[in-house]
Amino acid sequence: xxxxxxxxxxxxxxxxxxxxxxxxxxxxxxxxxxxxxxxxxxxxxxxxxxxxxxxxxxxxxxxxxxxxxxxxxxxxxxxxxxxxxxxxxxxxxxxxxxxxxxxxxxxxxxxxxxxxxxxxxxxxxxxxxxxxxxxxxxxxxxxxxxxxxxxxxxxxxxxxxxxxxxxxxxxxxxxxxxxxxxxxxxxxxxxxxxxxxxxxxxxxxxxxx
Numbered sequence: 135x136x137x138x139x140x141x142x143x144x145x146x147x148x149x150x151x152x153x154x155x156x157x158x159x160x161x162x163x164x165x166x167x168x169x170x171x172x173x174x175x176x177x178x179x180x181x182x183x184x185x186x187x188x189x190x191x192x193x194x195x196x197x198x199x200x201x202x203x204x205x206x207x208x209x210x211x212x213x214x215x216x217x218x219x220x221x222x223x224x225x226x227x228x229x230x231x232x233x234x235x236x237x238x239x240x241x242x243x244x245x246x247x248x249x250x251x252x253x254x255x256x257x258x259x260x261x262x263x264x265x266x267x268x269x270x271x272x273x274x275x276x277x278x279x280x281x282x283x284x285x286x287x288x289x290x291x292x293x294x295x296x297x298x299x300x301x302x303x304x305x306x307x308x309x310x311x312x313x314x315x316x317x318x319x320x321x322x323x324x325x326x327x328x329x330x331x332x333x334x335x336x337x338x339x340x341x342x343x
Contacts, residue, residue, distance in 0.1 A: 143181070143184040143185070144298070144302050144303070146180075146184045146195065146199075147177065147180045147181055147184060147302045148282065148283060148286050148302065149282055149283060150180055150195075150196065150199050150203075150282070151177065151180075151282050151285075151286065151332060151336070152281070152282045152336045153176075153180070153196065153199060153200060153203060154173055154176035154177045154179070154180055154203050155173055155176075155332070155333060155336050157172070157176045157200070157203050157204055157207060158170075158172035158173035158175075158176050158207070161207050161211065165211060167211070169333070170326060170329050170330070170333075171210075172207055172210070173329055173333070174300075174301055174325075174329070175206050175207050175210045176203040176204075176206060176207055177203070177301045177302065178206055178301075178304060179199075179202040179203035179204070179205060179206030179207065180199050180202065180203050181302070181304055182202050182206065183195070183198055183199040183201075183202035183203070184199075186202075187199075281336070282336065285331075285332055285335035285336055286332065288331075288335065289328050289331055289332070290327075290328075290331075292324055293324045293325075293327050293328035293331065294328060295314075295324075296310065296321050296324035296325045296328060297324075297325055297328040297329060297332070299313075299321075300321065300325050301325065301329070306318075307319075307321045307322050307325075
């Protein structure tokens with residue numbers, strides 16, 4: 135992959151780190167699993183989204199990325215805790231929809247697909263993603279992206295380098311440590327410290343929904 139494409143991909147991931155953090159925080163509160171671990175998993179989902187997203191579609195990248203980040207966490211939870219429990223309201227609505235043959239709107243199709251795929255990661259089709267947002271929400275999203283970029287740029291240089299290499303580029307701790315001339319444990323400490331700082335810097339961001 136040319137360096138320019140890698141650079142654009144990394145920029146997309148950086149601008150949506152707050153999305154990964156919100157998902158990680160939500161699932162951590164529901165499952166009791168470590169938020170930092172879930173955050174890294176969600177970022178890997180973002181990376182997958184940047185590789186498969188096609189801008190020619192009418193689906194905004196944030197909606198596409200949310201599905202992949204959420205899907206990555208669900209896949210991780212399936213392996214970690216065997217069962218992902220959906221909210222009772224969603225379970226009941228999905229069960230009702232499964233018993234009817236009436237035409238369904240996009241939201242109802244999404245609910246049913248989520249219910250059926252709750253124990254296996256199957257990214258939803260592009261046409262079932264959330265519609266594009268306009269007006270005030272677009273302006274808020276732009277401000278949110280700028281906040282994320284500033285937060286990432288504000289990390290200590292070594293921590294930012296470690297987070298970028300391990301979390302955004304997906305390299306192993308050992309590989310990064312070898313290239314930097316430090317141990318994998320040192321890289322891990324830098325990543326955790328950097329993620330914790332990002333979490334603190336982004337904690338005041340409100341959900342995009």
